[in-house]
Amino acid sequence: MSEMIPTITAALAFASVALLVYVVAQYYTADARLRRRLPVPSPASAAALTGGEGNLQTFITRQFAEERFGVDGAMRGKLRRELLKAGYFSEHALNYYIFARILSVAALPIVVFVLSRLFLPGMPTPLVLLIVTVAAFIGVLGPDAYLARRKRLLEQQYRQLFPDLVDLLVVCVSAGLSIEAAIDRARGQVTLRSRELAMHLEVMGAETRAGRSVVEALDALADRLGLDEAASFVAMLRQSIELGGDIIQALRVFSDEMRDKRLLRAEEAANKLSVKMVVPLGAFIFPVVLVLVMLPVAIKLMSALR
Numbered sequence: 001m002s003e004m005i006p007t008i009t010a011a012l013a014f015a016s017v018a019l020l021v022y023v024v025a026q027y028y029t030a031d032a033r034l035r036r037r038l039p040v041p042s043p044a045s046a047a048a049l050t051g052g053e054g055n056l057q058t059f060i061t062r063q064f065a066e067e068r069f070g071v072d073g074a075m076r077g078k079l080r081r082e083l084l085k086a087g088y089f090s091e092h093a094l095n096y097y098i099f100a101r102i103l104s105v106a107a108l109p110i111v112v113f114v115l116s117r118l119f120l121p122g123m124p125t126p127l128v129l130l131i132v133t134v135a136a137f138i139g140v141l142g143p144d145a146y147l148a149r150r151k152r153l154l155e156q157q158y159r160q161l162f163p164d165l166v167d168l169l170v171v172c173v174s175a176g177l178s179i180e181a182a183i184d185r186a187r188g189q190v191t192l193r194s195r196e197l198a199m200h201l202e203v204m205g206a207e208t209r210a211g212r213s214v215v216e217a218l219d220a221l222a223d224r225l226g227l228d229e230a231a232s233f234v235a236m237l238r239q240s241i242e243l244g245g246d247i248i249q250a251l252r253v254f255s256d257e258m259r260d261k262r263l264l265r266a267e268e269a270a271n272k273l274s275v276k277m278v279v280p281l282g283a284f285i286f287p288v289v290l291v292l293v294m295l296p297v298a299i300k301l302m303s304a305l306r
Helices: 002-036 043-050 055-063 073-085 093-119 125-174 179-191 195-209 214-225 228-243 247-276 278-305
Strands: none
Touching: 073 093, 073 125, 073 214, 093 125, 125 179, 125 195, 125 228, 125 247, 179 195, 195 214, 214 228, 228 247, 247 278
16 A cells, blocks of 8 residues: 555546646636637736736746857847737747757756656666657757747637638728728727737737838738738739729639639538548557457357456
């Protein structure tokens, strides 16, 4: 019984941590869903809501704001663009990312080493070193993998919402609004479905108000979104504005094409389901069916042999 105490203690600790993570995740998920339905706050109002930065936030924003830890100006600019594509628009997002990356590289191997020595004291030293090396490797690649996954998910979300955005622009421009006013008007509706896309439109509006032309702001928007649809949209608007074409008619044609492409993507995903179902059928369902069919026969055969 005494030999089972460490295992029971580890299981209870794991269950407690898992329950705590589940409760916190449910809270933040509900809070995120609520915030998506709220208007995009301005930086001043966001600072007023947060009530100032804490000690840890002040330390991060001060210590990681300069070009240190091997991150020069060019690297900081590249990381800043990647964070914008991943949906992080805070002015201190880069500092938090550098801090999280250094913490993951330094802390994850130490935590894995301590846990292996506490719960598996008899583990050979080469195996411990191998596990710590794998943990360090995960700590190095983990933040980049998280950003890549988040960018991929956001690109899928943008690709689904972009035809609806174009439809809203068609309605607004047909009502007599300019492109800038139409995008600003559509941003309020986009906020209800995608806060990140609304923030991209807010950044574009800030660029145009700062004196940047509409075409240049749209180019920057397409670069941040990373969508072929956005690049085609910018090229279409550029030609319509520079050549004096009918913007409303061009938007309508482009909107029809975007809806057709979305329908084709849905049909393609539906056609792939039959192929994707082969793996779970062969790995999980078919062995169970085989066992259910062959088990009575095997039992009768064993009884006959006895």
